[in-house]
Amino acid sequence: MARLSDRAAGAVGSLGEYLAEQRRHAQLSLRQLSDLAGVSNPYLSQIERGLRKPSAEVLQQLAKALRISAETLYVRAGILDPDENEEGRQASGVVDAVLLDPALNERQKRVLLDVYTSFVRENAVPEEAPAKKTSARKRSTEPGTD
16 A cells, blocks of 8 residues: 555656646646636646645546546656556557647547547457357258258
8 A cells, every 4th residue: 555655756847847848748838728717827837846745636637638548647746556557558559649749730639530440449359259140150051051
């Protein structure tokens, strides 16, 4: 248990650095991000400098304003264990990359994420179902089974 709290304490500084990096990448000033996220400018500044540890709700507001995964911020803040969900982290990395890409407009980002999500859902279906259909087809086409 102490290891998680130690990780959380160390993560606050890296959380602030990460937020500042994401804000610069999104080409937003501190004031612009604070307006978008609905938090005060001084409070956001303190978070970025590692002086404050924001709540999960504030992290969610910042993630939405920055168009990044809230889960990423939760892990950085020490709220979530990074080893809990490897697939989720990979997916959030793809989502973050698409949302942060300045070469894409909002419609393109939405369509690309919709396609990605549909592929992930399609691949999550168990492989056994198609195999049973194939073997059923083989049986019906064998000679002498009619």
